[in-house]
Amino acid sequence: MKSFIEYSPDSDFPIENLPFGVFTSAQNHEKHIGVAIGDLILDLHVIAHLFDGPLLKSKQNVFKEQKLNEFMGLTRPYWVEARNTIQKLLDATNPTLQNDSALRQRAFVKQSEAQMHVPAEIGDYTDFYSSLHHATNVGIMFRGKDNALFPNWKHLPVGYHGRSSSIVVSGTPIHRPYGQTLPVEDADPHFGPSRLMDFELEMAAFVGGPPTQLGERITAKEAGDRIFGFALMNDWSARDIQKWEYIPLGPFTAKNLGTTISPWIVTIEALRPYIVENFPQDPTPFSYLRHDDNFNFDIKLEVDIKSEKSAVSTTVCRSNYRYMYWTAKQQLAQQTVTGCNIRPGDVLGSGTISGEASDSYGSMLELAWKGTKPIRLLTGEERKFIQDGDTVTLRGYCVDDDGVRIGFGKCEGKLLPAIPFEE
Amino acid sequence: MKSFIEYSPDSDFPIENLPFGVFTSAQNHEKHIGVAIGDLILDLHVIAHLFDGPLLKSKQNVFKEQKLNEFMGLTRPYWVEARNTIQKLLDATNPTLQNDSALRQRAFVKQSEAQMHVPAEIGDYTDFYSSLHHATNVGIMFRGKDNALFPNWKHLPVGYHGRSSSIVVSGTPIHRPYGQTLPVEDADPHFGPSRLMDFELEMAAFVGGPPTQLGERITAKEAGDRIFGFALMNDWSARDIQKWEYIPLGPFTAKNLGTTISPWIVTIEALRPYIVENFPQDPTPFSYLRHDDNFNFDIKLEVDIKSEKSAVSTTVCRSNYRYMYWTAKQQLAQQTVTGCNIRPGDVLGSGTISGEASDSYGSMLELAWKGTKPIRLLTGEERKFIQDGDTVTLRGYCVDDDGVRIGFGKCEGKLLPAIPFEE
Ligand SMILES: [Ca+2]
Ligand SMILES: [Ca+2]
Ligand SMILES: [Mg+2]
């Protein structure tokens, strides 16, 4: 497959990818839906009339919305037809866009000149805890090797409801939060800036398909058509605040201070060539959590930290989505097992994705092992947690046997100093 | 104050109340904003042009929305002006509506002929745990008297993010959920219908005012102008599912199966005459959680259970909102302390509201003390938890020294049998 749009071989956005996002530009203050191709964005608002396939012909308006929810609220055959149409329009042999210079000028925007936005209205966001190595690491640190995993962990994908208002797009700065912590056990709590700011390397699965009714379950077998695609996600976490507040109802203000997602949603269609075997599950989960097909993905994940003092980034973590114990289908089955209704645009966070190797851990908590093994950056600086001025960048990409590479763009955020609390 | 609309002295909706809601009717399939008065609804969509005060004159469109968010997104002076305008229009001495029979016919709808809806788009819903007696009761049951309260409980309003998609309006039936439980400690979990279905008597505070920015804190002192009003809330809970799933990230599927709210939001303005002293707090909380004024309310709360076999309801609980240890202002301060942004329409659930007396406990878990003291209904039936076919009704009302009574209407839901799980 070759496009008439030129891009470098290591572009995240070849014609095989075609992720969806929402952008504005200097020319256009209204949000438009677009697809990334090389360094450009194809503006689907402008070419909505070219979706003339049997399904989308009567649904072109979904491409004129300011968010992806309506498009995601259709079904997989629509998504496939959209992808095929876009791929055909971008193909080197297709004249429709290529040779219509007026349309072409309007239809393409440089990514460098666009502002990306959170691509969907996220009605509800759930964060899971589905990487075995991450759960084990955290368990060993806080409860010792023998009690690392809680008894429920291998029976169901443990998760909790997160805060949707504070999900922000890559590039949004995050302030170090104030909050309550307990610096000395059994002493009085302290109120002040968090001292243990962390990232969490995660992926966000976007739910698609029509909304369900309250009471309706979606089993793991049925869930495949309900996952639209994935983006990168950094679940910023204030470890010291979390530790003091989370008993007995779970993380709350330690996690709602901001969650960064990458702007492009890479679809399941684009990810299919990179499907790998599911993580072996023992014990066999209950029927509602079982699906026979593979729904795990070989997505290479990296985290860079760059201090404010230097232009040099250090890759502190190399992980992979394939380390997920529970699949996104299983997560959705768990989300809905008691009859919770879903809406297109809902987000299922993977949970921190850690591998077995100590440089594949998806958080500073694990990488620097609770502060006991500081990470050394290429600049010589040390890090136990994230410092003010640090920029944290998540990247993800897939490469198949033929060398075809698709990427997720980046999920980046800079940690700014705390805003002083005034009495 | 006397209205030209007639209603009985024990109506929940006298002219002193004027709660806001959203309804449709046979004549009107589009959602309209309305205000309850006696047995009627005043349709604000129809009389939007009568909001001619200095503030609302240019904002009449907020009353033509299909949800309350835009109105709630204004500030308290707007809310006060709206209330004053409505009170004036309904006053017995005012001819505007009273004597315009054509307008009057269009402007009033019988509540018995209207369908109520969730009154706002609830962007995010947080559930707190702010009743001392409830937290103590649960603590005693599961950890014994000496460790009843966790160390953080008196330092901050403990809370967790809930599921906004499954908040439904009074009257919506709820299905008993399937889920995983651990009937025998240390044995294998079981998958099947929950056996321990419970209600939780709560109140929902609706957040108002313009949205805040990520990073912005709202202190308890600033929070007063951010609480628009209250509704009743039943946080349906599957106790057995909760117990198995909630460690370490908190309640998830045990709570997202449905949360029922009453349709009318009673405003802070209406509730002011019923303000009572805050619950004494020791230790004194941190500055961000302190406010000097009283923001506790004498709202009498009752829960009825009616089995399917009989027309007779039994009041199983008589509690009061005044038992809240943490105020809604303090809850909002906690919600935002780390910089979490809020949006008008957000809901802060109070947490189960239990008093000291054993008939004031706000859940079956406490009323029947973990099943050890079954409740006897007036029909002679016994209840440890909620049975299929039971209707649970929450009611709330305030009475002042002059006998002026305002009410919340009802928050009702029937528990239907589980939908069988098919492999
Ligand atoms: Ca997380
Ligand atoms: Ca609750
Ligand atoms: Mg987060």
Ligand SMILES: [Mg+2]
């Ligand atoms: Mg609930």
Ligand code: NI
């Ligand atoms: Ni447009």
